[in-house]
Amino acid sequence: MAVRRKKTETPALSPLDVLNVTGPKKAKAPKAAKAPKAAPKAAKAPAVVLEYPQSGEAVRPGHYAVRIAAKPEVVVELSVDGGPWQPCREAVGYYWFDWAPAGSGEHTLVARAKNGSPRYATTEERTVLVVDTPASN
Secondary structure: OOOOOOOOOOOOOOHHHHHOOOOOOOOOOOOOOOOOOOOOOOOOOOOEEEEEOOOOOEEOOOOEEEEEEEOOOOEEEEEEOOOOOEEOEEEOOEEEEEEOOOOOEEEEEEEEEEOOOOOOEEOOOEEEEEOOOOOOO
């Protein structure tokens, strides 16, 4: 007939436990449940800088390459005088917009950049003066 142990009794040591100096192995406590992961942060809009033309700079009618600094592989657009946003091209580490101001007067330029997130980074308005002066020889 087998003898039953009470649940409060410690189990008998095995021959391996007797040889182990540190004593019997203790049972590991169950791992706590992991906390749910936080929602991913919304992507920040990239920084964008309208470098040229400078504020208050006088430019001539015809062609002017507007230079905009932004991180690579973002969408950069430019608005002239509050008009529609027009795409800029990326080349030589900058973004460029081929602007053809006609006639003389003040114009405002604003650039913005977007990197796939729903947000845009926008520059402050830049006022540029277009002057119709003859070329000096």
